[in-house]
Amino acid sequence: MATTTFFRPLLPPTVTNPELELYIHRLSQFLAPHFRLLLRHLSNCARLFWMIGESLTESSKNYSSLFPAPQQLNLSPYSLPVPVEEQVKLCTRKSKEKIGGEDEAVVPQMKPGFDPSKGGRPEFYFDEGAYPEQVDWIGQKNQIDAAKAAGVKQIVLVGSMGGTNINHPLNNIGNANILVWKRKAEQYLADSGIPYTIIRAGGLQDKEGDIRELLVGKDDELLETETRTIARADVAEVCIQALQLEEARFKALDLASKPEGTGTPTKDFKALFAQVTTRF
Known part of the structure; x- marks a missing residue:
């Protein structure tokens, strides 16, 4: 009854019921082979993990240059x-x-x-x-x-509306062509092959986000309307959503919002990006 000693410490020392002792003995005989098999598997797993660790250590010496x-x-x-x-x-x-x-x-x-x-x-x-x-x-x-x-999987680039107008006032600041160079970088991204979303925001405002209806457009069409501004918080939210939704990939869009209190606050960003058809 050697196997019984494995379970005997689980019982109070005063328990001497013969039937209980017999039950423990039979339970030990039944479980002992399973415990031995479990220990064998654990031993094999430990040996396998050690081999993998050794392999990775050796491989890292040869291939570490592939990973920045x-x-x-x-x-x-x-x-x-x-x-x-x-x-x-x-x-x-x-x-x-x-x-x-x-x-x-x-x-x-x-x-x-x-x-x-x-x-x-x-x-x-x-x-x-x-x-x-x-x-x-x-x-x-x-x-x-x-x-x-x-190996970056996607880039979300925030630019500015107005890039279609070479005579835009921003281009005249210091004769530095701000929007021209922004547009050039956007084109470079679109041609890079990396999945991207280009967001050309309207006039940025330091206001609370998530309380306005957002508007998307193309080719500076929104600049011809009265809705040409957007809260910085809303731009940030659109960036986050663009990283999560397939509908936002390989697209470029102008972004503005309706005034607070008009329209319905945007919640369905999948539908918002689905409106966009332009790649640049």
Whole structure:
């Protein structure tokens, strides 16, 4: 009755019922082979996991170059991916001074000497490294190339409406053709082969989202209407939905919203994207 000792500790020491002892004995005889088989399987599994671990360790030595390290996927606006250590250096005060300070790196600067009392319009310029051609074209192109090399499955790119009008006021700021370079990057993405969604937002507003009816269009048609603005929160929501819905892939759309209190707040984003038929 050696197998009985496996179950005997489960019972209080005062239990001496012969029938119960016989039941425990028979139960032990029945279960013992199954426990031995279970232990054998566990032993085999442990050996298999050890072999897999050894194989992966050896393979990683040979194939690690095929998979970029996480820090290599951090993207710089102006160049190909740079190591984290270099990005830390770029965040120092000295580096920020070189590119125009804390908040001035990617916005136009007003040329000194403008006097509003004399009429006329101010003139603008961009700091070196912050021209739209460098940021909106070269920077985005490098990011698209890096994403493609890393195997990114989809890119959602937020642009601006107005790109069909070469004389749009935004293009005249610093004579930098902001929308021209944005449009060039959008075309590059559309031709890249990566699944994409291009969202050309209207005038951005710092208002609550999810309470307006959203409108989609093409070729700046919405700019000819009274509904040319959209809350930043709604743009963010559309971006998230675009990553989840097949109907949003390989499409480009203009995005605006009706004024709050008119229309029905958009909830069915699948239907919203289904309205879009343009690839660029």
